[in-house]
Amino acid sequence: MDPMSQSTAPAPSLEVSGLAYAYPDGHQALFGVDLTVARGERVALLGPNGAGKTTLVLHLNGILDAGAGTVRVAGLPVDKRNLAEIRRRVGIVFQDPDDQLFMPTVREDVAFGPAASGLRGAELEARVTEALEQVGMAEYANRPPHHLSFGQRRRVAVATVLAMRPEILVLDEPSSNLDPASRRELADILRSLDVTVLMVTHDLPYALELCPRAVILSEGVIAADDRTQDLLCDEKLMRAHRLELPFGFDPRSVTVNMR
Numbered sequence: 001m002d003p004m005s006q007s008t009a010p011a012p013s014l015e016v017s018g019l020a021y022a023y024p025d026g027h028q029a030l031f032g033v034d035l036t037v038a039r040g041e042r043v044a045l046l047g048p049n050g051a052g053k054t055t056l057v058l059h060l061n062g063i064l065d066a067g068a069g070t071v072r073v074a075g076l077p078v079d080k081r082n083l084a085e086i087r088r089r090v091g092i093v094f095q096d097p098d099d100q101l102f103m104p105t106v107r108e109d110v111a112f113g114p115a116a117s118g119l120r121g122a123e124l125e126a127r128v129t130e131a132l133e134q135v136g137m138a139e140y141a142n143r144p145p146h147h148l149s150f151g152q153r154r155r156v157a158v159a160t161v162l163a164m165r166p167e168i169l170v171l172d173e174p175s176s177n178l179d180p181a182s183r184r185e186l187a188d189i190l191r192s193l194d195v196t197v198l199m200v201t202h203d204l205p206y207a208l209e210l211c212p213r214a215v216i217l218s219e220g221v222i223a224a225d226d227r228t229q230d231l232l233c234d235e236k237l238m239r240a241h242r243l244e245l246p247f248g249f250d251p252r253s254v255t256v257n258m259r
């Protein structure tokens with residue numbers, strides 16, 4: 001092997017190794033999770049209620065401390081000494097955009113993170129415009145977020161995270177509460193981004209549409225990790241992990257857009 005090839009290859013966006021976690025009340029939510037996501041991949045994190053998906057996500061930017069095991073983001077270990085850099089690299093878009101939008105205008109909400117990390121003036125303005133353009137919301141920059149529709153607020157929430165130029169975008173139920181047109185528009189936006197995506201969802205058709213690869217987390221362990229279409233077509237596996245497709249939806253009939 002070329003001795004240079006290892007040192008020049010980018011580290012995976014995410015490397016979770018042997019991650020275990022018990023909540024303070026003693027409830028063990030994760031039992032040794034291993035998950036590697038390469039740069040530029042879009043991966044769906046599937047699993048029934050209570051499987052441990054949120055618990056896993058809360059480890060990615062150090063909100064929870066690993067009981068055992070490690071998490072690395074672009075090679076940097078998640079630990080207390082580098083939390084600021086980790087939180088810049090891991091952009092989490094929460095399910096409710098109103099948890100993320102709290103400033104008087106869209107522009108100020110999107111500027112908040114980059115300004116806190118020291119960006120000022122024209123550079124800050126350019127960063128805000130770039131992030132709003134990525135989600136098709138540039139013309140709403142001066143509006144108060146609470147005057148926007150839910151779908152528009154979700155797009156602005158995505159922009160607040162993109163403005164930090166994250167290594168990995170983590171989306172919690174991105175399609176929830178969206179009408180069909182907003183759902184498709186968000187899918188088009190997510191596909192157009194040049195960023196690694198980890199998407200937590202119960203919306204299996206959306207996972208299939210957007211993520212070539214999916215992981216099933218079940219009872220705190222990774223039960224499957226494969227092409228999304230293959231997982232959704234495996235009826236026995238789906239049943240075993242309480243995953244149900246919408247009535248009449250046939251994953252075999254979908255042509256998967258790999259980009």
Ligand SMILES: Nc1ncnc2c1ncn2[C@@H]1O[C@H](COP(=O)(O)OP(=O)(O)OP(=O)(O)O)[C@@H](O)[C@H]1O
Pocket residue numbers: 023024025027028029047048049050051052053054055056
């Ligand atoms: N703060 C907490 N204290 C104790 N146990 C908790 C706490 N938060 C979650 N749990 C438990 O940990 C397990 C995993 O929960 P988690 O929220 O990570 O699941 P999830 O896969 O995100 O579920 P959902 O699809 O419902 O969002 C569950 O059994 C849950 O009851």
